[in-house]
Amino acid sequence: MKRHVRYPLYFIAPAFAVYFALFVFPALSGFAYSFTDWSAYSEETKWIGLDNYRQLFSEGVLGLAIKNTLLYALVVTIFVNLFGLILALLLNRNSRLGKFYRTSFYTPVVIAPLIVGYLFTAIYNPEQGILNEALRFFGLGRFAVDWLNDSRYALFSIMLTELWRSSGFAMVIYLAGLKTIPQDLLEQASVDGAGAFRKFRNVTFPLLAPSFTVNLLLTVINSLKVFETVLVLTNGGPGYDTEVFNTLIFRNFSRGNWGYATASGLVLTIIVSVIAVTFLRILRKREVEL
Amino acid sequence: MRLSSLRPRRIGREALLLALVAVVVIPFYMIAVNSFKDVNEAARFRLTLPSDWRFDNFKEVFSGGKIVKGYFNSALISLGALVVTNLFASLASYSIQRNNNRLTNFLYYFFIVGLVMPVSLVPTIKLLMGLGIHNTYQGMILYYSAVLLPFTIFLMTGYMKTLPRELDESGIIDGCGPLRLFFSIALPLMQPVIVTASLLTIVSVWNDFMGPFYLLTDGDKWTVTVSVYNYVGRYSSDWNLIFADILVVILPVLILYFLLQEYIVEGMTAGAMKG
Numbered sequence: 107m108k109r110h111v112r113y114p115l116y117f118i119a120p121a122f123a124v125y126f127a128l129f130v131f132p133a134l135s136g137f138a139y140s141f142t143d144w145s146a147y148s149e150e151t152k153w154i155g156l157d158n159y160r161q162l163f164s165e166g167v168l169g170l171a172i173k174n175t176l177l178y179a180l181v182v183t184i185f186v187n188l189f190g191l192i193l194a195l196l197l198n199r200n201s202r203l204g205k206f207y208r209t210s211f212y213t214p215v216v217i218a219p220l221i222v223g224y225l226f227t228a229i230y231n232p233e234q235g236i237l238n239e240a241l242r243f244f245g246l247g248r249f250a251v252d253w254l255n256d257s258r259y260a261l262f263s264i265m266l267t268e269l270w271r272s273s274g275f276a277m278v279i280y281l282a283g284l285k286t287i288p289q290d291l292l293e294q295a296s297v298d299g300a301g302a303f304r305k306f307r308n309v310t311f312p313l314l315a316p317s318f319t320v321n322l323l324l325t326v327i328n329s330l331k332v333f334e335t336v337l338v339l340t341n342g343g344p345g346y347d348t349e350v351f352n353t354l355i356f357r358n359f360s361r362g363n364w365g366y367a368t369a370s371g372l373v374l375t376i377i378v379s380v381i382a383v384t385f386l387r388i389l390r391k392r393e394v395e396l
Numbered sequence: 397m398r399l400s401s402l403r404p405r406r407i408g409r410e411a412l413l414l415a416l417v418a419v420v421v422i423p424f425y426m427i428a429v430n431s432f433k434d435v436n437e438a439a440r441f442r443l444t445l446p447s448d449w450r451f452d453n454f455k456e457v458f459s460g461g462k463i464v465k466g467y468f469n470s471a472l473i474s475l476g477a478l479v480v481t482n483l484f485a486s487l488a489s490y491s492i493q494r495n496n497n498r499l500t501n502f503l504y505y506f507f508i509v510g511l512v513m514p515v516s517l518v519p520t521i522k523l524l525m526g527l528g529i530h531n532t533y534q535g536m537i538l539y540y541s542a543v544l545l546p547f548t549i550f551l552m553t554g555y556m557k558t559l560p561r562e563l564d565e566s567g568i569i570d571g572c573g574p575l576r577l578f579f580s581i582a583l584p585l586m587q588p589v590i591v592t593a594s595l596l597t598i599v600s601v602w603n604d605f606m607g608p609f610y611l612l613t614d615g616d617k618w619t620v621t622v623s624v625y626n627y628v629g630r631y632s633s634d635w636n637l638i639f640a641d642i643l644v645v646i647l648p649v650l651i652l653y654f655l656l657q658e659y660i661v662e663g664m665t666a667g668a669m670k671g
């Protein structure tokens with residue numbers, strides 16, 4: 107039989123062209139711009155070598171932004187996955203209200219992070235916000251602090267916002283993973299005398315590995331890119347206590363220092379790629395093939 | 397009802413779940429109820445019903461036409477991006493999955509990198525200016541297409557794996573060329589994943605803030621989410637108006653989600669699991 111080209115490669119061309127031109131090319135040209143003094147203030151753009159990076163690393167804000175972003179990503183990743191997993195385990199049994207619960211927990215995921223930010227600005231209001239009102243109502247008034255303007259709590263409050271926003275996303279991925287676990291394996295474990303905890307540790311947990319990979323990777327990457335909630339809730343403050351990468355980039359951008367902003371963006375790109383690759387390596391190793 | 401379903405443990409679990417639902421739902425209720433209050437009452441963020449229902453808040457929000465314009469811009473840009481991403485991604489995923497050779501696998505991973513990497517927004521401004529499409533709808537549509545193609549290709553390639561090659565055979569026997577084979581056999585079978593991808597595109601564009609915030613200096617092209625940002629900037633202490641504005645902006649997404657959540661939730665998890 108004569109072999110025809112049934113699945114031509116040129117089918118990939120349009121997608122490749124758009125993706126390359128508007129995603130890959132800006133990243134590459136950004137690399138070049140980061141070595142220039144491209145700004146709002148002069149028509150000409152000069153090559154200035156490593157000056158942007160030298161300034162970036164000597165300014166100190168970068169260090170704070172790295173520290174805050176990593177801390178934020180670490181805490182958010184751990185707790186979003188913990189909450190997501192707990193919710194998924196709670197919903198995995200057939201319950202009449204299962205769908206209602208799932209629908210509710212996922213709802214915050216479809217709301218714009220910017221709007222979630224405004225919502226929590228209201229919730230965290232120290233005098234009238236419903237969080238402090240609720241704490242006072244339950245007799246926990248001494249925990250009713252100024253969530254956003256006190257540097258001890260500001261970053262924590264942003265993390266809490268993200269927990270509210272994206273635990274539902276982790277939940278649905280864990281739920282999908284739990285559905286793939288064969289029921290007879292769990293029954294066999296019960297027959298062998300395993301309790302609920304041992305069944306989880308020895309059967310469910312290892313078989314959930316693909317869901318862990320997906321979830322951990324997605325949460326880490328998304329939390330490194332956090333922007334809107336920080337912009338709205340604290341705008342990096344008080345001081346630079348909640349400054350993260352994307353607020354730093356935006357600050358430099360709005361000051362008109364575009365080459366400098368691009369250099370800060372590139373540092374974020376490098377950190378994200380290093381973390382993503384490391385994560386994938388570690389997680390892929392411990393995945394169990396079904 | 398079975399007796400076992402009344403055990404205290406089960407009741408405890410349901411109570412815990414209902415409490416967690418309250419944590420999710422109460423903030424939304426807070427938005428809704430406060431959007432009907434007057435300025436002073438709304439600033440207290442109480443969950444009580446308004447003492448005086450002020451429907452005028454919504455009239456105020458819609459006055460000036462910013463919201464309607466924002467709706468229009470969001471709809472136009474997301475529809476444009478939806479057509480481009482679906483068409484280009486389905487073509488690409490079809491070829492990538494069916495060929496499954498070194499080159500197409502490399503291209504697949506090249507697209508997937510875009511899922512991880514942050515967008516380089518500042519250089520994108522320069523690029524759009526260079527192409528003469530800065531501050532235009534076409535520019536925004538192409539930008540979103542580029543950003544959303546990686547995930548859509550990821551989703552669709554995963555879905556193509558579930559469509560056996562044997563399905564293509566009927567078309568091959570009929571003597572279809574590659575394009576007809578794609579459009580008459582593969583594309584109709586991809587309908588569920590296209591629905592999912594379209595919904596994700598609409599929701600992403602509707603909710604995105606960074607893109608238009610950096611790329612659009614022309615206020616006439618702003619999408620709804622940016623209009624909220626500007627609205628809050630202008631009425632920073634009028635929480636009744638802010639809540640009304642937020643309600644008007646999130647309502648379409650919420651309705652879409654409640655009506656078509658199976659596609660959104662299951663489509664997303666299916667994509668995430670099969671990759």
